[in-house]
Amino acid sequence: MATSFSRLLSSRRNLGILSLVGAGSVTAAFLLHREHVTAGVPVRRRYPASAEYPDLRKHNNCMASSLTPAIYSKLCDKATPNGYTLDEAIQTGVDNPGHPFIKTVGMVAGDEESYEVFADLLDPIIKERHNGYDPRTMTHPTDLDASKIQSGQFDDRYVLSSRVRTGRSIRGLSLPPACTRAERREVERVVVDALSGLKGDLKGKYYSLTQMTEQEQQQLIDDHFLFDKPVSPLLTCAGMARDWPDARGIWHNNEKTFLIWVNEEDHTRVISMEKGGNMKRVFERFCRGLKEVEHLIQERGWEFMWNPRLGYILTCPSNLGTGLRAGVHVKLPLLSKDARFSKILDNLRLQKRGTGGVDTAAVGGVFDISNLDRLGQSEVQLVQTVVDGVNYLIECEKRLEKGQDIKVPPPHQTFIFCDRMKGGWFCG
Amino acid sequence: MDNINMHLTLKGLSAEEEYPDLSQHNNHMAKVLTLDMYRRLRDRATPSGFTIDGVIQTGVDNPGHPFIMTVGCVAGDEETYEVFKELLDPVISDRHGGYKPTDKHKTDLNSNNLKGGDDLDPNYVLSSRVRTGRSIRGFCLPPHCSRGERRAVETLSIEALASLTGDLKGKYYALKNMTDAEQQQLIDDHFLFDKPVSPLLLASGMARDWPDARGIWHNDNKTFLVWVNEEDHLRVISMQKGGNMKEVFNRFCTGLTKIETLFKERGHAFMWNEHLGYVLTCPSNLGTGLRAGVHVKLPNMSKNAKFEEILKRLRLQKRGTGGVDTAAVGGVFDISNADRLGFSEVELVQMVVDGIKLLIEMEKRLEKGQSIDDLMPAQK
Numbered sequence: 001m002a003t004s005f006s007r008l009l010s011s012r013r014n015l016g017i018l019s020l021v022g023a024g025s026v027t028a029a030f031l032l033h034r035e036h037v038t039a040g041v042p043v044r045r046r047y048p049a050s051a052e053y054p055d056l057r058k059h060n061n062c063m064a065s066s067l068t069p070a071i072y073s074k075l076c077d078k079a080t081p082n083g084y085t086l087d088e089a090i091q092t093g094v095d096n097p098g099h100p101f102i103k104t105v106g107m108v109a110g111d112e113e114s115y116e117v118f119a120d121l122l123d124p125i126i127k128e129r130h131n132g133y134d135p136r137t138m139t140h141p142t143d144l145d146a147s148k149i150q151s152g153q154f155d156d157r158y159v160l161s162s163r164v165r166t167g168r169s170i171r172g173l174s175l176p177p178a179c180t181r182a183e184r185r186e187v188e189r190v191v192v193d194a195l196s197g198l199k200g201d202l203k204g205k206y207y208s209l210t211q212m213t214e215q216e217q218q219q220l221i222d223d224h225f226l227f228d229k230p231v232s233p234l235l236t237c238a239g240m241a242r243d244w245p246d247a248r249g250i251w252h253n254n255e256k257t258f259l260i261w262v263n264e265e266d267h268t269r270v271i272s273m274e275k276g277g278n279m280k281r282v283f284e285r286f287c288r289g290l291k292e293v294e295h296l297i298q299e300r301g302w303e304f305m306w307n308p309r310l311g312y313i314l315t316c317p318s319n320l321g322t323g324l325r326a327g328v329h330v331k332l333p334l335l336s337k338d339a340r341f342s343k344i345l346d347n348l349r350l351q352k353r354g355t356g357g358v359d360t361a362a363v364g365g366v367f368d369i370s371n372l373d374r375l376g377q378s379e380v381q382l383v384q385t386v387v388d389g390v391n392y393l394i395e396c397e398k399r400l401e402k403g404q405d406i407k408v409p410p411p412h413q414t415f416i417f418c419d420r421m422k423g424g425w426f427c428g
Numbered sequence: 429m430d431n432i433n434m435h436l437t438l439k440g441l442s443a444e445e446e447y448p449d450l451s452q453h454n455n456h457m458a459k460v461l462t463l464d465m466y467r468r469l470r471d472r473a474t475p476s477g478f479t480i481d482g483v484i485q486t487g488v489d490n491p492g493h494p495f496i497m498t499v500g501c502v503a504g505d506e507e508t509y510e511v512f513k514e515l516l517d518p519v520i521s522d523r524h525g526g527y528k529p530t531d532k533h534k535t536d537l538n539s540n541n542l543k544g545g546d547d548l549d550p551n552y553v554l555s556s557r558v559r560t561g562r563s564i565r566g567f568c569l570p571p572h573c574s575r576g577e578r579r580a581v582e583t584l585s586i587e588a589l590a591s592l593t594g595d596l597k598g599k600y601y602a603l604k605n606m607t608d609a610e611q612q613q614l615i616d617d618h619f620l621f622d623k624p625v626s627p628l629l630l631a632s633g634m635a636r637d638w639p640d641a642r643g644i645w646h647n648d649n650k651t652f653l654v655w656v657n658e659e660d661h662l663r664v665i666s667m668q669k670g671g672n673m674k675e676v677f678n679r680f681c682t683g684l685t686k687i688e689t690l691f692k693e694r695g696h697a698f699m700w701n702e703h704l705g706y707v708l709t710c711p712s713n714l715g716t717g718l719r720a721g722v723h724v725k726l727p728n729m730s731k732n733a734k735f736e737e738i739l740k741r742l743r744l745q746k747r748g749t750g751g752v753d754t755a756a757v758g759g760v761f762d763i764s765n766a767d768r769l770g771f772s773e774v775e776l777v778q779m780v781v782d783g784i785k786l787l788i789e790m791e792k793r794l795e796k797g798q799s800i801d802d803l804m805p806a807q808k
Binding site for chain 1: 441442445446447448449481485488489574575576577579580604630631635636637638640
């Protein structure tokens with residue numbers, strides 16, 4: 001932890017911070033003593049914490065489950081060095097009580113330091129959301145070696161397309177809920193500059209949302225690449241749609257198999273995809289592309305937000321660790337009508353969505369099937385889980401076609417997290 | 429008071445880098461703001477910490493409409509109008525007919541000064557209504573207030589309103605506590621307000637923590653209604669069926685004055701000054717914050733080519749009966765004063781009363797197939 005912040009101190013932006021010493025007071029002192037994160041700008045408070053504590057009685061989200069008055073009281077006067085506060089972080093969860101069946105997270109990070117300053121609230125949320133993963137004691141494995149994937153080619157008669165996505169944040173710049181226009185534009189500049197260095201099958205072009213022609217826009221819509229201004233109140237209440245469409249855009253390679261969204265819900269969303277069932281090739285391109293982009297930004301003095309306890313840092317705590325969703329569009333008309341379908345998916349650690357993405361319904365027996373988990377297992381492990389699971393589902397479908405019976409598989413391996421305190425690998 | 433805006437200075441990023449792209453925008457804020465102005469204003473904050481970015485966010489996020497000019501900025505507290513006057517004075521001038529930073533606004537809530545208004549023809553005027561807003565000094569406004577402040581505004585308001593007597597005696601319904609039956613009754617009475625959906629309001633942060641500390645108070649007669657913590661601290665509405673605008677305005681003035689006294693007794697004043705009158709969240713509602721209007725049947729007038737011009741000269745505006753942004757149905761219009769600042773309450777209600785009388789006269793002429801040319805008003 002100390003190392004990442006000493007890196008911040010040595011970053012070029014420090015010049016602006018040190019110049020504050022003249023302007024004065026407490027703030028400069030806060031910023032110059034940085035062994036560990038301290039609260040940033042003093043927060044105005046006229047009322048005691050008990051008068052400010054949100055009414056969460058009708059709420060069903062992870063934040064509401066974990067935010068006790070005691071924790072609120074402890075954290076409400078704190079701010080990250082960027083000035084991001086608890087009230088801002090939890091606003092989306094206060095404004096969106098949630099659904100009786102679907103438990104949303106209810107909180108976001110405004111910057112990398114949010115995960116430290118508000119750890120008393122975020123750690124239990126992370127634990128609840130990620131199957132008991134305890135950021136205080138455990139280590140998250142990162143593994144982007146695609147060569148380890150076995151049997152990663154699906155039957156094309158069933159799998160229509162394969163896709164892997166993740167997100168990456170640029171260290172030193174605030175996240176979408178909190179960034180200023182200048183920071184957001186800096187993210188765009190850094191990323192677009194790096195992407196222009198990609199070569200070969202990864203060579204591509206950037207389309208800024210503010211500047212694209214009508215023709216370009218239509219093409220991106222036809223390719224299903226264009227993202228819209230968020231309408232979900234989960235996102236808009238967190239402030240992620242401010243200043244739309246400034247500094248937002250889409251980059252994709254000429255072959256349309258590697259795509260990057262800039263400044264949507266995260267600094268970047270990175271997507272590798274293609275028609276058909278060659279998940280291994282999709283993942284191979286994914287890993288290669290990510291490593292290339294990382295290398296290109298490092299050449300320019302930047303890096304991704306990452307640490308050993310949380311893996312890759314993203315806006316929503318649900319996307320920590322790998323931030324990875326690997327999935328396929330697969331035809332399972334018979335299996336999907338079987339009463340055991342949900343249980344099978346559960347045991348395989350997979351989730352189903354309609355082919356329009358999250359919150360849509362399946363059409364014509366075609367489902368979007370992907371991994372449930374994000375944190376505590378590596379990219380290779382999660383993609384292998386999807387590969388094994390989808391192969392199993394296709395086997396079931398084939399058996400049902402022949403009138404044969406299918407079996408519910410045993411639950412996938414219980415979570416084996418690396419526990420630093422206990423000194424090794426233990427079941428979660 | 430000139431507090432330094434800590435956050436933006438901390439990041440060491442320049443005004444150029446932060447300046448919003450307003451090239452597609454058509455609102456008052458976008459027409460006035462320049463890079464140099466932004467550069468000066470971004471280093472400032474009100475004592476409660478409201479910044480220029482907070483002021484303009486709604487205008488950045490909502491470029492506007494080619495035909496309808498929105499304001500594009502809001503106040504987070506009373507001091508916003510002082511600390512950011514370099515932006516807000518020209519916006520106020522553009523929105524309020526050239527109102528100058530040196531102008532004084534006259535407040536007149538003496539309903540005896542209204543001439544007539546008790547006899548608007550009920551065959552045409554279906555209902556009469558007067559609304560305004562009030563802010564409680566010392567508390568931040570809806571875009572910026574904390575939950576604690578919003579709750580304090582609610583508590584104070586409930587206490588003050590509970591002291592009203594006679595025909596103003598009434599009851600408070602907190603949005604988060606109301607029963608299904610109460611909710612249905614309020615909907616049937618057309619009193620219940622919803623969580624804002626307009627992006628103009630959402631982008632400024634006014635809907636945070638909904639429905640916490642929001643509620644509706646009304647008197648037993650259902651002729652005097654107060655909204656708590658919707659777009660302003662208080663919205664005060666007097667209304668009744670028919671055309672007796674005088675009675676509506678009378679109750680409006682009496683009720684407001686009583687409420688103000690009750691707040692003062694508890695050590696609280698309304699935000700007011702002699703330049704801007706009553707201070708509200710949106711610069712468009714400064715001065716009187718008053719909209720006096722009627723639902724009136726004008727099917728023939730509405731088809732007349734001169735309708736818009738007549739309204740303009742009378743300093744009136746039309747809306748559909750669903751309120752702002754709705755269309756008229758069955759030739760029934762919501763007609764109200766266009767101005768808010770630079771005219772007193774009595775003057776504005778007088779314009780409505782006189783204007784509606786004239787419009788009804790014109791409607792009757794058109795019904796008989798007669799001309800209205802001799803009735804054309806001069807520009808007020």
